[in-house]
Amino acid sequence: MEQKVYSVTQLNKFIKMVFEKNTVLFNLSIRGEITNFKAHYTGHLYFTLKDETSSIKCVMFKSFASNLKFNISDGMKVVVTGQVAVYEANGTYQIYCKEIAPEGLGELYLKYEQLKKKLESEGIFDESHKKKIPFMPGRVGVITSRTGAVVRDIINVSTRRFDKVNLLIYPAATQGVDVPRTVINGIETFNRLKNVDVIIIARGGGSFEDLFGFNDENLARSIYNSEIPIISAVGHETDFTICDFASDLRAPTPSAAAELVYPQMSEIVSKLNMLKHRNNQAILNYIALKKQNLERLKASKLERLPLNMITNGRMAIDLKLKKAEALVKSKVQKEKISTVNLISKLDALSPLKTLTRGYIVAEDKSGKIISKKEDAKVGDEVTLIVTDGKIKADVKEVI
Amino acid sequence: MEELSFEESMKQLEEIVTNLERGNLSLEDAISTFEKGIKLSKVANEKLEKAEKKINILCEGENGELKEEIFTTNEE
Structure with missing residues (x-):
């Protein structure tokens, strides 16, 4: 019996179908190290995931890539979640990633996601609750570390734009377990003293773990309850913390926060x-x-x-x-x-x-207004118009 | 009017000027609107001129009381 001959397209279509029918390949998580990372201008991410002995191509489409909370780079150990499927055009199979999480931070991420979901459902992040940030505020409260680049950046950027800035700094921990307590103290102190018009919570860039102190439930509630509007400027543009979501405005960086409150003079x-x-x-x-x-x-x-x-x-x-x-x-x-x-x-x-x-307008008999001395002669009868009536008068002298 | 914030005085000034520019007020109203515009720009100007540069830090004293001190960075 003669063996049936298929076209390449038919074969790849068939393999694709086999993959698609498989429930394991449909949704799974794979641990590995990122190599050959490329961020395409279209917004899609391409990379290879490898371990000691093997590798597999991965793609993350823009719609998923935009949800990433950290920057991907070569050498990073991660857990990707997605579907393994066949790319028909060249007969390769690859992982179509939906999520990427740094390895080892899995637990923290889970905590973060759970807290975010909880507070979101309670309305802590609701747009309708967000307060307006005053334009050119009288005084700005800055909750941040009293040392380091962040406080200096804020001072430099704001004074460059507006030379008469009025800043009140509240020193707080920006890393470690003391972050929530000290930042909450700052928020409550400013709310009690009512001596600032807007508060900036600022911290420089750092890893997900470094910023984790700002992913705190009590801190989120304190921000929500603050009567003074709060701008959160924690980490870099790509870092999102619970503190950012709960605040009235998120600034991508501490310097940007200074620009948001102080206009160019x-x-x-x-x-x-x-x-x-x-x-x-x-x-x-x-x-x-x-x-x-x-x-x-x-x-x-x-x-x-x-x-x-x-x-x-x-x-x-x-x-x-x-x-x-x-x-x-x-x-x-x-x-x-x-x-x-x-x-x-x-x-x-x-x-x-x-x-x-009170003005007086004088006019002659014909009703012509007398504006120059030539207009009047001795003996003329003139009418003086005042606000509530008229006065008849004779010209006695023209000087 | 002096209690207005800078933001509020600028906003009111803008509204007043726009209203005046429409040209459908009575003569008396037009003049008083113009007057108000001048007062508002004076208020805004004063706010700008009265502002003073101040960079302080809130510190806790020995007895736990809060006090403001002039902020200096160690690097300076």
Whole structure:
């Protein structure tokens, strides 16, 4: 009997199917050492897992790789969990990893995951509970080690951005069993003294074990209960601790935390100046618009309505506009003269006060406003308009 | 108004200016809005100028009482 001949594709398809049907290969954990690690630009991770005598190719797709809590590197001893399957295109089989855990830290990881799940289900990490971080706070509390680079980084970065920083440092342990107790003390002390507007909990980078003190249930609850907003800056960008999840904001690094609370001074000053300018411009534009409306009204047929109705209204508007315009213009002028004393000078010349201080407008018999001495002659009868009525008067002298 | 935080005074100033820019206020309201804008920018300016650089550390004294000291690093 002649043996059946298969194509390569058929064979690989068949082997793939055999693998897929196997319940052991479908989900298993394998211990080994990482070699030939490559992080592809697509976000997928490729590496080989080996022991003393054997090796197997592994791939971790981006969707799973993004959940990794530590950086993978060659020589790392790990336990990977996933499915063994066949890549049909070249007939190789490999592990499609779903999880990678450092060997030996398994127990700590389990503790971390369990605590995270528990607190999550209680709502300790809920977005709705998170407090807003104040922008340019009056005073910032920093809970960190009093020695080392972290406290200096925070001081350097914040003072570079904003030269008048106000920091209050609370010294705490950032490694070992004392971490939860001392950090909680800091949070509670600041909440009792109410002497800071925001708290930064900071610690530099370290291994998962180094940072483990920040994976503490009581610490998470203390952060949750704090009335003062808390920024967590524990470890590097890739490290996530329970402290980060419970805080109101997570900063990728301690320096980044300093940048989050202190704005760039120059940006603030220019924003304030821009608002001042807009305020001045808006009132000038407003006055110009009102003037334009008045001109349009004058030009319209309304002019022929009963005379006193028109003139009374017009004079009232004219008077108000002229006063307002003159006052506002003088304000803006003053600002140009002295930017240093800008505000106090403007304030002294309050148009409200001046508006009520009382102006008198004089007009001749024909209703023409007298603005120059040439407009009036001795013996002329003039009308003086004040805020609540008119006064008839004779010109006695033109000086 | 002086009790406003810097953040709040900037926010109110921005709102006021935007409102004034719409141009649909009465003349009296426009002037008083403009006035308020000037006061708010004064408040914000004062907050910036009054700020002082201070870096302290909270220490526990012999009797357990808390006190603030000027922070110095050993490296300095």
